[in-house]
Amino acid sequence: MTDKAAKYAVRASHVRFKGAVMTVVSDEVEMPDGGTAVRDYVVHPGAVGIVALDEAGRVLLLHQYRHPVREVLWEVPAGLLDVDGEGPLEAARRELHEEAALTADRWDLLMDAYNSPGGCDEKIRIFLARGLHQVPDGERFTGIAEESDLELRWVDLDEAVTWAQSGRIENAMCVIGVLATARARDQAWQPLRPADAPWSAPGAG
Numbered sequence: 572m573t574d575k576a577a578k579y580a581v582r583a584s585h586v587r588f589k590g591a592v593m594t595v596v597s598d599e600v601e602m603p604d605g606g607t608a609v610r611d612y613v614v615h616p617g618a619v620g621i622v623a624l625d626e627a628g629r630v631l632l633l634h635q636y637r638h639p640v641r642e643v644l645w646e647v648p649a650g651l652l653d654v655d656g657e658g659p660l661e662a663a664r665r666e667l668h669e670e671a672a673l674t675a676d677r678w679d680l681l682m683d684a685y686n687s688p689g690g691c692d693e694k695i696r697i698f699l700a701r702g703l704h705q706v707p708d709g710e711r712f713t714g715i716a717e718e719s720d721l722e723l724r725w726v727d728l729d730e731a732v733t734w735a736q737s738g739r740i741e742n743a744m745c746v747i748g749v750l751a752t753a754r755a756r757d758q759a760w761q762p763l764r765p766a767d768a769p770w771s772a773p774g775a776g
Contacts, residue, residue, distance in 0.1 A: 582607060592616065592651065615693035617772065619663045620649035622681060622748040623673055623700045628756075630731050630749060631671055632740075634722035645734065646742045647697075647749075659696040660766050667700055671723065672711045676702025678766035681751040686743055697748045698766060699755070728753055 580601045588595040594614040599607050623631040636643045650666035652659060660678060667673050681697045726734070731749045734740045740749065755762045 578603065587611070592653065611690070613691040613693070615691055617652040617659075617694045617696075618649055618744070619652060619659050619666060620647045620695060620697040620744040620748055621663050621667050621671075621700050622647050622697065622752045623667060623671060623675065623703055624728065624752060625703055625725065627725075628728050629725040630728050630752065631673070632724050632726050632731065632745070633670060634724065636720065637742075642741075644742045644745075645740045646745045649744055658767075659770050660698070663696075663698045663700070668706055670721065672706040673700070674704045674706060675700035676704070679760070680764040680766050680768050681755065682747055683770075684743075684747055694772070695744055696770060697744060697751065699748075699752055699763065728756065 578601070581598045582601060583599040585597045586594060587597055592615075595611065596614055597609055597611050600610050602608055625631075631648065632645045633648060634643055635646055648666050648670040650662060650670070652662055654662065654665075657665070663678070664674070667675060677700070679699045679701075681699050683694065683696050686693045686695055728749070731740070732753050735746045735749050740746055751762075
């Protein structure tokens with residue numbers, strides 16, 4: 572936590588709703604003018620996303636239904652940080668295996684971001700996976716619920732950038748991942764960070 576954030580002390584905190592994944596909290600927070608304000612927000616475990624890039628320069632996109640927005644969105648493989656003791660890189664390896672039936676020889680860190688810091692503490696970490704291999708048929712994961720209806724498509728990276736710019740891709744993690752990958756490629760991969768770079772948990776600053 573920064574010195575600036577530390578002065579916004581929490582006087583009281585109340586859990587308004589607790590679900591299977593997310594919790595809604597109301598905090599009474601001290602303000603710089605001497606008053607207090609109530610801030611409602613969603614507590615989220617955080618998530619990882621993976622831009623899987625093949626040797627032909629294509630990225631793997633998933634077409635998945637998202638009920639809160641009632642739309643089927645183009646996304647990168649992704650998942651929650653909801654397994655005890657599992658770090659972001661381990662979660663990313665698991666999600667790439669489960670959602671895309673792929674493994675990768677090389678992992679790099681593309682980007683860390685807060686999805687919607689005005690109302691949710693969700694923090695995401697997006698990886699670039701290269702040197703891809705198909706998971707053998709007998710070791711593949713069988714998706715359930717929405718994941719049983721995924722469409723997978725390989726899309727040229729530059730075309731995926733166009734999809735993002737034109738509004739065809741609206742999922743924030745996918746937009747960030749695609750644009751960050753194109754930028755890193757154009758800079759000979761120099762902006763990439765190690766996949767195991769330090770990670771601060773959501774809300775930790």
